[in-house]
Amino acid sequence: MEGDCLAAILNFSLKEENCGTGQPVPVLIAPPPLPHTQVSVIVPVRNEADTLAETLLxxxxxxxxxxxxxxxxxxxxxxxxNNCTDDSxxxxxxxxxxxxxxxxxxVEQTLPEGEAHIGRVRRMLMDEAHRRLTWLGAQPGIIASTDGDSRVDRRWIAAILYEIACGADAVGGRTVTDRAERAALDKATKAAYLRFVGYRYLIKQLxxxxxxxxxxxAPHHYQFFGANFAVTHTMYAQAGGMPLVQTSEDVAFYRAVVKLGAKVRHSMLMRVTTSARPQGRAPLGLADRLSQFQVLGQRQESFLVESAAAVEAKLLARHHLRRYWMQAASAPPRPALASQRLTQLAGWLAVPLADLHQAIEQSVTVGELFQQVEQHQQTLGAWQQRWAAVPIEVAIADLRLRLNQRRSRGPRGKLRPAAGC
Structure with a gap:
């Protein structure tokens, strides 16, 4: 029996999987997972001695x-x-x-300076989790992600298991900031942060x-952050693993699974509390956003965002594009009608007709189609010229007004929204 266990451990420690990335995955942890392991939680840590014990507890x-x-x-x-200089x-x-x-x-490692970033570390961890879950065989597995400065809710894993059991391929949880740390922020920074959260929720409602x-x-939210998401180990492989980018790796991974047509749930049940510190470990994260709000507050300047009119126009056009793509896939319309509708959609989206037609022809999923359209919009800049950014206070007021109008009177005009509002 002991010999069999030793052999299993040795075989496991030598096994490597490429997680769909085409690259060998180094073994980080030699002992194999327990046979009934369903969830492998990854926690990247860099100098989190002040919070790590609470994270683990x-x-x-x-x-x-x-x-x-x-x-x-x-x-x-x-x-x-990763590259810790404290007692983490x-x-x-x-x-x-x-x-x-x-x-x-x-696992404790000191990575070369060019590789010691959150994108590399989260990928290494998720690849290791995938390798371990794959080794278990046919049993479905889940990779869950949080951070060393965050505290998961006591029912966090239960919520993950529930959402995956309901059919989700990936789940983004609700991430909130630590109440005491948020209270310690200056008044302008705290107000700007709460306005930003409110703005994103209003967009989700629209x-x-x-x-x-x-x-x-609904009910759901807008977040898919590194401190709080989960994905089936099979979908992780299909997406090609965690994109190797230095920062915003969570955003890049979310785009990868959406492009594949994955069923993504933004769960209100899956809750994590994270640090509200304005100086963080990774660039372009929450800490950078708070720092930006702090600077704008000191200058008494407004945070600029996409206007409510632009958001509404984009969502309406996206709805009609979704319908066109789905109808064309099942029963292609007559050429004359198709040309007329495509021309109209191209005008709404500020994308050349030829580029839109090519995107529709090439896209395997509607998520991929939307991303191709967004890329054309960003590259050409016509959409940005049409819709100037506005102060967030103005956008919030206008979003509330548009939501109230749609809820009280229903849609008006030639462009009609989806049913349910």
């Missing part, structure tokens, strides 16, 4: 929806201490010793009126 204290403790045999946690790795190892039944694996996602129905 939250993961160790998981319960189901009836408040029964989750069995440690069903999930594991992979911590990667030691804290994680000590936590593992104090909680021997908790399936916690700690989207529910004009172009609702057939799978991701």
């Amino acid at each position: 939250a993961l160790a204290n998981q319960v189901d929806f009836a408040d029964h403790p989750l069995d440690f045999k069903g999930y594991e946690v992979l911590v990667f201490a 790795a030691a804290i994680a190892r000590r936590f593992a010793q104090q909680h021997p039944r908790f399936q916690l694996h700690v 989207e529910d009126c004009l172009d609702p996602d057939p799978f991701d129905r």
Whole structure:
């Protein structure tokens, strides 16, 4: 028996999978996962000695929806201490010793300067989680992601299992900032942050009126952040793994799964509290956004965003483009009618007719189609010239007005929104 166990461990430690990326994946953790592991949680860490113990304690204290403790045999946690100059790795190892039944694996490495970024580390961790779940065989597995400065809700894993069981290929959870740290922000920064969150929620509500996602129905939110998302290990492989970018790797991965036509759920059940510090470890993250708000507040300048009119126009055009693409795939319209509708759509989207036609012909999923259209809009700049950015306060007021009008009187004009609003 001992010999068989040793052989299994040796075989596991030598096995490499490419996770769909075409590149060998180095083995980070030699001991194999327990046979009943369903979820592999990855936690990238860089100098998080002040928060890491709370992060791990939250993961160790998981319960189901009836408040029964989750069995440690069903999930594991992979911590990667990346180029730390504090006691983060030691804290994680000590936590593992104090909680021997908790399936916690700690990796500590010093990466070359050019590779010591969150995109590389999250990819290494997710590749390792994929390798481990794949080794278990036919049993479906889930890769979940959080951060060393974040605390998952006590039902976080239960929520992940629920959403995946309901058919989601990937789930973005609701991420909120730590109340005490948020309260410590200056008044202008805090107000700007809350306005930004409100603006994004209003856009989501307008989207529910004009172009609702057939799978991701309300109540939901807009977030898919590194501190709080999950994906099936099969979808992770189909997406080609985590894109190797230095920052905003979560955004790049989200775009990759949407492009594939994955069923993505923005779950209100899956909640994480993260740091509200204005100085972060990774550029272009929440800390950078808060720092930007802080600077604008000091200058008494407004944060500029896409106008409500532009958001509404984009969602309406997207709805009609979705309908055209789906109808063309099932029953192509008459050439004259198709040309007329395409010309109209190209005008609404500020994209050349030939480029729009090519995007429709080449796109395998509607998500890929939308991304191609967005790329043309960004490259050509006609959309931005048509719709100038406005102060966020103006956009919020206008979004509220448009939502109230649609809810009270219904749609007007030739362009009509989807049913349900």
